Amino acid sequence: MRRLETEDVDRALFTWFKDARSKNVPLSGPILVEKAKEFAERLGVTSFTGSTGWLDRFKSRHGIVMKRICGESAAVCQETTEGWKDTQLKKILKEFSPDDIFNADETGLFFKCLPNRTLALKGEKGTGGKIPKERITLLVAANMSGTEKLPLLTIVLLNRHFSSGFRIKLNQNALIWPPPKAKLMYLLTQTIRCD
Structure with a gap:
């Protein structure tokens, strides 16, 4: 498959990707591949397979990385807990x-x-x-x-x-x-x- 055949798929997918991310839709690699296959079918690109290599190159070309989108921040003092764990807890557990x-x-x-987690632009x-x-x-x-x-x-x-x-x-x-x-x-x- 030549690069020229997939440029339209690439452009359509990246436009869709930016729109989805502007709405905070979480995206993953498999979602991008399925959407790319959908665009390829609509555009008549029959040789498109959406391989892992293609996905990696697509993400690299457009600066797309995996990011964590929610979570808790640790609010516990590590020094205090480590000290207690190493001394007091060991005595009790014995x-x-x-x-x-x-x-x-x-x-x-x-x-x-x-x-x-979602795929997002750098x-x-x-x-x-x-x-x-x-x-x-x-x-x-x-x-x-x-x-x-x-x-x-x-x-x-x-x-x-x-x-x-x-x-x-x-x-x-x-x-x-x-x-x-x-x-x-x-x-x-x-x-x-x-x-």
Whole structure:
């Protein structure tokens, strides 16, 4: 395939890319390839395949790079935590078997969330849109040795509004409590202690 055959595809795709990014649409390599194939078909370029090499050259020609578009910034002082971890925590953990040391963490599952990375022009600010509010909070826990993984716990607050297409099926691994979160965490801790 000669360069001249793909110049129109290249121009059309780059114009579409700039328009999509101006609307903060997250884009990835596979999305660009599919859109390029669509433009090639419309323009009658039958030999276009949209290979990985073509995609790399397209991104290089136009200064397109992968950028993170959302995330949290760490607000914890690393020096303080590292010092405590190296001295106090090690002493405490020595008193227990790895089978008896558990770690649990809460995570949000945003089931309508778009990717947090996108292809963008070099120098383009990586701004994302609003994070959808439809989410489920999960508690994941396992022991240090990895021999015991607690059942996934679903935490649903009563003031959450879910879309009409989303249904919650409650079971023994679901806790539903109204805010405030402090009361929820107290009850959650009591539940884990009882099990």
